[in-house]
Amino acid sequence: MQHHPMDLSGKLILITGASSGIGRETAILLSKLGARVILNGRHSDTLVQTQALMEGDGHIISPFDMSRTDEIADWVVSLTKAHGPADGFVHCAGVQENRSIRLFDAAFFDTTMHTNLASALAVAKGFRQRRNRERQGAIVLVSSIAGLIGQSANVVYGASKAGLMSATRGLAMELLRDNIRVNCVAPALVNTEMASKTRDNMTEAQFQSILDQHPMGIGEPVDVANAIAFLLSDAARWINAVTLPVEGGYLAN
Numbered sequence: 001m002q003h004h005p006m007d008l009s010g011k012l013i014l015i016t017g018a019s020s021g022i023g024r025e026t027a028i029l030l031s032k033l034g035a036r037v038i039l040n041g042r043h044s045d046t047l048v049q050t051q052a053l054m055e056g057d058g059h060i061i062s063p064f065d066m067s068r069t070d071e072i073a074d075w076v077v078s079l080t081k082a083h084g085p086a087d088g089f090v091h092c093a094g095v096q097e098n099r100s101i102r103l104f105d106a107a108f109f110d111t112t113m114h115t116n117l118a119s120a121l122a123v124a125k126g127f128r129q130r131r132n133r134e135r136q137g138a139i140v141l142v143s144s145i146a147g148l149i150g151q152s153a154n155v156v157y158g159a160s161k162a163g164l165m166s167a168t169r170g171l172a173m174e175l176l177r178d179n180i181r182v183n184c185v186a187p188a189l190v191n192t193e194m195a196s197k198t199r200d201n202m203t204e205a206q207f208q209s210i211l212d213q214h215p216m217g218i219g220e221p222v223d224v225a226n227a228i229a230f231l232l233s234d235a236a237r238w239i240n241a242v243t244l245p246v247e248g249g250y251l252a253n
Contacts (some may be wrong), residue, residue: 028225100153
């Protein structure tokens with residue numbers, strides 16, 4: 001029987017930010033496609049909840065705080081020693097805080113950039129080590145359309161997410177020799193806990209104006225997970241260095 005290109009059986013995938021939202025939904029979907037998943041987040045209790053929703057067995061829980069940038073690569077290498085090299089890495093970890101540029105300071109910048117951008121590069125550093133180059137690896141970074149458009153009070157977050165798109169292209173070129181593809185998804189507003197936090201900080205009219213910018217309505221986490229699964233799979237084996245907007249027509253609006 002011919003191998004289905006979306007089948008992830010026999011693949012080991014590391015997901016950061018697997019505690020909720022897009023990360024959790026991606027973990028569930030990848031398990032349905034046959035992958036074994038290493039679940040990462042800050043707290044093991046929420047990762048256990050994710051694992052309970054997944055299919056298959058052999059999944060691994062590995063809490064680690066993505067703000068500890070310089071320790072991340074060694075943590076990834078330790079996972080490789082314990083479980084073998086991962087075939088894929090999905091970076092869903094991220095923080096968002098709406099803050100006017102009038103309230104800009106170094107600590108806010110550092111927290112956002114380290115959690116959203118530096119951690120992705122640090123995981124990539126660990127991911128490429130001790131690999132069998134015969135097997136194609138795949139990295140998918142979760143950016144945001146905030147990196148493609150301008151939004152007031154979202155400048156630093158948007159800059160960190162635009163940084164992920166640029167890093168996607170740079171890493172894709174640098175990791176070619178390791179037989180690792182690097183791609184990116186850029187979702188518009190998705191129905192997650194992070195989105196409802198954003199909504200709580202707005203007036204009804206402000207939130208409605210955001211909804212009006214989404215011609216197909218806001219997305220569900222599984223809509224982004226589907227795109228991530230495609231980019232990880234052999235169906236995308238000749239796709240590299242791209243950012244795929246997953247945004248229900250937002251950018252055409």
